[in-house]
Amino acid sequence: MVPSSRRRFLAGLGVVGTAGLAGCLDAIPRFPKRVHDRDAVLTPRSDGWRSKHGGSARRGVTDGSLPSDATASPVLAVDDWWEVQPVFGPDEVVVPVQLPPESDAHEPSFEGLVALDSKSGDERWRFAYEKPFATPTVVGDTVFVQGKTTYALDRTDGTRYWEYRSGYGYAGTAPVFVDGVVAVIASRSRTVAGVDARTGEKLWSTPLVSEFPTGIASDGDSVYACTPGGGDDGPGELARLDASTGAFEWRTDLDARVSTPTVGTDRVYAWVGRRLAAFDGATGDELWSVRLRTSDHRYPPVVVDGGQCLTLEQKRGRNPNPTLVALDATSGEVQWRGPSAHELDTVQLAANETHVYVVLDSHDVAAVDRTDGTVTETWELPGHPTAGVAVDDGTAAVVTREEFEESVTLLN
Structure with a gap:
């Protein structure tokens, strides 16, 4: 039996230990899952290029056109072969960037999102956040x-409405917006999460x-998600989720690696591997497919508009450059x-x-007639592009590289 004096001593140590542990825990900063400063503003809505992938307002379709006398002007130096797609909001261009180090420093001077005036290229605001970056999505006066x-x-000043610790994204996993819900990929947990957009x-x-989701897209009602599959991961998958609940509406197993989807009217x-395939939006049934690739390198873009599907066909032979094709x-x-x-992997x-x-x-940059594929106009860039061209309201944005320096370039 432990003597009473020793029991009191041990009990005292327990109290001190508990208090000490509590004090230590209180000293550890807490990181809440969600921080809500104020409700996001989702109006006014506008059509046009809003992200690299996705549905009707997010698939590279724009009402604007480039003027014949447009000239290219580098407006912001960026670092490290930047390939994230510039995205237009009303009167501005937003792009995740890593800025070059200052003087002899080894670390970048800034990592995060920068908003530029779409006409002058002047910086409007910046917001620092951590890599890896995903392409942003603009909805009304909010940038997701x-x-x-x-x-x-x-969108007007870069201040935070809210943040949610969703897990890693990457350049192809732009958030999607459906009827008040923002869907995002949390690739580490292999999930798609639905978040209240406000x-x-x-x-x-x-x-x-599968190992991680490839990407997501949306229409007015649902979220479409792909997992790549292939190799030891089993088949790829294309699925449609209810935007309000996240429940599966249908799931289609596919026998090859699957890209981020693009959503048309229905x-x-x-x-899917080396072929471009069309699926019924309501059922997931495959309707047609065309083999247009000769390798399993990165997926070419797909734009669907007005009953026409625009993409790139990989050439055979020594020339690795793809051909623009309309289906x-x-x-x-x-x-x-x-x-x-x-x-193929940058355009x-x-x-x-x-x-x-x-x-x-x-x-x-070329304007190609959609009726016959002929080039009608071209505009000279100051260097090699590292991300594709986005066009909105008479201005184009593209990231270019000249020798060892990248820059955001505006054409207007």
Whole structure:
């Protein structure tokens, strides 16, 4: 039996230990899952290029066109072969960047989101956050962007509406917006999460198969998600989720790696291995597919508009540059093959009602007639592009590289 004096001594140590531990815990900073400063403003809505992938307002479709006398001006030096897509908001361009180190420093001077005036290129605001960066999405007066955390920012000044610790995103996983819900990929947990777009409150989380989700897209009602599959990960998958609950509406297993989907009027388009395939948006049934690739390198962009599907066909032989190609969005029949574009893994497309804009293998931006694939105008860039061209309201934005220096370049 332990003597009473020793019991009192041990009990005293326990009290001190507990108090000490509590004190230590109180000293450790707490990181809440969600920080809500104020409700995000989701109006006014506008059409146009809003992100690298996605649905009707987020698939490279714009009402604007480039003027014939547009000239290219580098407006912001960026670092490290920057490939994240510039995105237009009303009167501004927003892009995640890493800025070059100052003087002899080894670390970048800034990492995060920068907003530039779309006409002058003058900086409007910046918001620091951690890599890896995802391409942002603009909805009304809110910019949604994801790193390790998903943020909702005031588009006018870059101040925070809210943040939610969603987990890692990456350049292809732009947030999507559906009827008041923002869906994001938390790639480490292999889930798609639905968050209240105004407040940042988590509404649902849906686990997916495979190593990590490839990307997500949206229409007016649902969220479409892909997992890549292939190799030891089993089949790829294309799935449609209810935007309000995250429940699966359908799931389609596919026998090859699957790209981020692009949403048309009633169909979903995605690369499945080396073929471009169209799926019924309501059922997930495959409707047609066309083999357009000769390797399993990165996926070419897909723009769907006005019954036409625009993408890049990889060439055979020594020339690695792809060819711009137009397909009938209903049947998959090739309508025309156009000019050679820049490298397959860096080019993006932007289309208005009459033309599609693409970076040529000569490193110029070209306007290509959507009826026959002929080049009608070109604009010279100051260097090699490292991300595709975005067009909105008479201005184009592209990241270019000259020798060892990258820059955000505006054409207007």
